[in-house]
Amino acid sequence: MNKKILSNIFLSTLYLSSFTFGGGYVIVTLLKKKFVDELHWIDQQEMLDLVAIAQSSPGAIAVNGAIVVGYKLARLPGVICAVLGAVIPPFVILTVISFFYTAFKENFIIQAMLNGMTAGVGAVILSVVYDMGGDVVKGKDPLLIILMAASFIAAYFYHVNVIFIILAAALxxxxxxxxxxxxxxx
Structure with a gap:
């Protein structure tokens, strides 16, 4: 296996995981930008498929996303490199934060920073929805457009459990x- 590809997978997921705040959906857009837009290792449709697999699998979407991208690019060695890159930063950050939890809990500046990051996370998630939804619309498949709209309506207006939406989409x-x-x- 090409060591340059493996090191690139590891360093890319390490970097993305180090600077991604807000959960797995934020890292999805960054994985797309890195592996689709910059490196051109995966095309747009494959990335949509990989995200669907990562989303419907149990576990954290950031790790699942790294697993499916790593597997697509370099099979098992790619999975190992991607998972290590995705898991090391949160592990280190959470370990450090746990030592200073009481100081962070009461600190006004830390609380303000976290509140500001929440707004940024919302914008990034909106960007992911816009990009991926736009790709579905550009595909001009009426069934997929209807499925996307029905999923949104079911989740947002009728509060249907996401498990049922995923099962309906899979079926x-x-x-x-x-x-x-x-x-x-x-």
């Missing part, structure tokens, strides 16, 4: 794949 994808395969065989 729709399976059904679409089976129908496409049957048409190709006919």
């Amino acid at each position: 729709t994808g399976i059904g679409k794949t089976i129908i496409r395969k049957l048409r190709n065989e006919a």
